[in-house]
Amino acid sequence: MRPTYQYGAADVHFGQSIQLGTSSPIDLSGSSSYSIGFWLNPRAPAYDGVLLRSGTSYSIGLHGLLPTLQLPGMNTPQCAEIELLPGQWQYLLLVFESQGTTQGSYTLWANGTPVIEGFISGPTTTNAPFSLGSTVDAQFINVAFWSTALPEGERLPTWDIPSPSTHLAACYSFVDGSSNDVSGNHHNAATFQGGAQVLMVAPALRLINTGVQPSPRDALTVAADGAPFSVQGWFNLDAPSDFQESSRTLFSCRDRDSGYGCSLGVQWNGGGFNLEFKLDTAGGSSGWGNSIHLPPGTWHHLAATYSNSTVLIYLDGSHDLTIPCTLPVLANPVWLFGATYSPDTAGSTLSDLQGYLQAAALWSRAISANEVQQYMSQSPADAEGCVAYYAWSSIMLTNQVTGNPPVLLNTAFPATVSTPPSESTPPPGTASTQLAVEPSSARLEPAVRWSRDEVPYPANSPLSPDQIQAIIAAYEPVLASVPGALKDRLRSLFRNNLYLGLSKGNGPGGMPVGAIAGKVEGAAYVFYHHTAKGPVECGRMELAVDTECIGWVVSVAATSLCLFLTVVGLGFSASRAVSSLSKVVGESTPLLKAIGEAAKGATSGSTVIKVIKALYVAGTLGKVLGDMLMGNWVSIALNCASLILMVVGLFTSGGAYLAVVLAQLLINIAVLIAVIARKPSNCC
Known part of the structure; x- marks a missing residue:
């Protein structure tokens, strides 16, 4: 029998490997752009271990738990400065953008963060099939190959199998227990060597x-x-x-x-x-x-x-x-x-x-x-x-x-x-189906990525210069445990995204396009999805107590959740998000109390951190995700693993990942700041 929360994963130990088809599904000559992404669960540190390989000189690997990258033409593999976490699902994505014949730029992303970047020319061509493992102890799912450089907005981790498209060249998912290519292009199935296998986890x-x-x-x-x-x-x-x-x-x-x-x-x-x-x-x-x-x-x-x-x-x-x-x-x-x-x-x-x-x-x-x-x-x-x-x-x-x-x-x-x-057969009366997340009609703008150009101070900022400096200062303690070479880049990214978010804080309805926020109207709280054409009502929630203060706390809770779900890469429709949020916010008095207390402080970076932490402590993030994603393998197995990575570890131990997530959040933090700043006078 199959328990409620279970998913397939390709399992390899040292000396085992999995060959993906019989040839490379993408052009690795350097004259064409491509992307390669996969979910990885490293069970133990691997010193100079190979995760994904094609031929003898093309690989994504690990040095300890630091991601490494080797492309044909490199003298030595490049090594990231941020470690992955053992025993946690994490997402690696390599994007190569061709800039002519046999040359181009490359970026390796870990959990939505660029960790290795560079430019290469004259790489030697290889058409060898890709393989997983051989010198690592790890599990893999959703190993996907695209014949294009994924755009910025599609480089954050996504939990479901990539949607079939003209650019999806191949995908070995393993989540349903099979070894087939599920992209629709019908490449040969994966071949398991040395005892590697698919396990239901x-x-x-x-x-x-x-x-x-x-x-x-x-x-x-x-x-x-x-x-x-x-x-x-x-x-x-x-x-x-x-x-x-x-x-x-x-x-x-x-x-x-x-x-x-x-x-x-x-x-x-x-x-x-x-x-x-x-x-x-x-x-x-x-x-x-x-x-x-x-x-x-x-x-x-x-x-x-x-x-x-x-x-x-x-x-x-x-x-x-x-x-x-x-x-x-x-x-x-x-x-x-x-x-x-x-x-x-x-x-x-x-x-x-x-x-x-x-x-x-x-x-x-x-x-x-x-x-x-x-x-x-x-x-x-x-x-x-x-x-x-x-x-x-x-x-x-x-x-x-x-x-x-x-x-x-x-x-x-x-x-x-x-x-x-x-x-692991399915239970009676059920079928193994894949998740189809409804596309959102308006999405919050993605964050800036390591821009060399500094974003200017926003002259139309809704916050004063002193308030902005207080937010930037609140970020410094978070940077304390970030590797030295990364501190300046994260500091710059944080500031750029804050300025950009503040400068674009007002759309046609007074909120950035893509935001879900609302207000009290009579005895109800009305959610509005802010589209390019203005706010559109997308849900109502009856309030047990019709007060301006309760409406403000509901606004803070709902806005925080929507922003955070966007940051961790979850696409959502307004109707689905509001349905889940209404249940959580409307039925949880302790949650509203915690959010209200956290949001009553000064409008600063530390206030935002407290608000998001209150949402996690109440178990709200996992509950909303489960409601939104209908409880299949994606909703718990991967979303909770990612929330562990991007929430639990962040607020209990701090570190580089907290710095990165907050830096990404700042592009849209103007929404949350604006809602918190609207605190009614009776909410003291």
């Missing part, structure tokens, strides 16, 4: 004799008040050792004092797992089960519903067991995933499992059989009656309904499970 929460407790702040009473409820999730279990109990709990709800309640899990029979449901009441203990002999190390989906004194259990989307029983009402309930609470046991838990959990959900109603199947492959976070949903597909572990983090007992931690494609 599923992010999940690793549990080893431990458990997970939903946040006490969520005050979950489902399965404790006698009313209907449902629970569901994906699991992948290890075979237990001889020193462990045979029972393994997946979900349980027990009273903290008496231990009464129920638990749902499996029992090891020596060769496989059987279903097991336990009930403890004042009248005694009962148990039910079904001999299904599930082998260890495989993914399965388990769901249970309770209504009208009946428990229905579904395995892999199909009804498996009907249990007539009446669940007790619990005065002090304790929910646990991966263990059963027991007040009489050392450590207070029983039947701990060893394995993985993913996409666990709790409902305050009994869901139907069709809904069980539907939410095997979709996020239920915004479905009626869903009170808790934990994707556990990245280090963003929060309840995506409330934003509250769970309590990880003992050694629970994020991890991944890799299985061959043959062992």
Whole structure:
């Protein structure tokens, strides 16, 4: 079975390689422009390792974790100054712009940032097929070749398979488990050598004799008040050792004092797992089960519903067991995933499992059989009656309904499970489909890239010179850990993009073209998509409290999210973005409070950082992405990995990536500055 969040990846270790077709899909003579892009997950530092090669003198590689580039005619490979991160998905893009016969300029981009640049003439021609790996330990997806130099606006990381076009020469995606060229040009399939293979990779929460407790702040009473409820999730279990109990709990709800309640899990029979449901009441203990002999190390989906004194259990989307029983009402309930609470046991838990959990959900109603199947492959976070949903597909572990983090007992931690494609069939009633992101009718302008010409001070700036200098000064601490040769370039880029953004801050509707911002009109907040022809209404959100201050906070939250999603390269339509934003902003009082507090400071670079950080801490970025992208492999596997790279690591450790992202954000920061600066007088 295939868990909710899973994607294929080409997997190579040292000594293994993958040949992409039988010849080069692009002209490498230097007389034609081209681009090559791919997603990379380096698992360990590789010293002078090769990621992508054609012939003996053309390669993109790593020195340690520093990207390297070697083209025919170079004496030695060039090396970047910014390191990649191990164990994270990152995007590399090489763009060659021909400037005549056998000459041109080249730029290697890492995660939307140029890290190696130069000019070369007279390269020797090679038509050798490209290959992945041979001297690295890494995974790859979406290896694409274009017969053109991608324009500036298309060089940021994009998560989906490139759209077929006249310039897309070849693409080996691997995400669906196959090795075929998916560009439509029908190049020969990839050839795996030395043991390289495609693996299906599923992010999940690793549990080893431990458990997970939903946040006490969520005050979950489902399965404790006698009313209907449902629970569901994906699991992948290890075979237990001889020193462990045979029972393994997946979900349980027990009273903290008496231990009464129920638990749902499996029992090891020596060769496989059987279903097991336990009930403890004042009248005694009962148990039910079904001999299904599930082998260890495989993914399965388990769901249970309770209504009208009946428990229905579904395995892999199909009804498996009907249990007539009446669940007790619990005065002090304790929910646990991966263990059963027991007040009489050392450590207070029983039947701990060893394995993985993913996409666990709790409902305050009994869901139907069709809904069980539907939410095997979709996020239920915004479905009626869903009170808790934990994707556990990245280090963003929060309840995506409330934003509250769970309590990880003992050694629970994020991890991944890799299985061959043959062992990862889709769940019943679903199909493996590719993401189609709706194009936006108006896009925010991309940032300047390492321009040698300084952008002049904007005479029409909406901010005073003192305010501008304060923003520039707030950037200096961020540069502290940037490699020396890069500091001046980032400083210049930051200033240029700030000036350019301020000089173009006003479009026909008072906002830059592409921005989504709005205002309070009556008892509603109206979102406007600012196009070249002026603002167009693209959504409304009813306000529980009709105040100017609430409207301002909503504006800051919505604008911040739209700007940040643009910076990390996610294309979006106004209708889809507003639909997702309305749910998040309209239902999260803690988020609005955090955004409001962050935005009440002075209009400076540090204020903007605080606003974006507040959005992350609330779990909002991941939730909006999941809503916008409909929950397929792209939305979690790559977007969350990229958010980890471009958000989590940035705000917890700072460094070069934070400097780069903020430098890119400045082209559009005028929008956010303008919204923050409109703070009403009653928002003190």
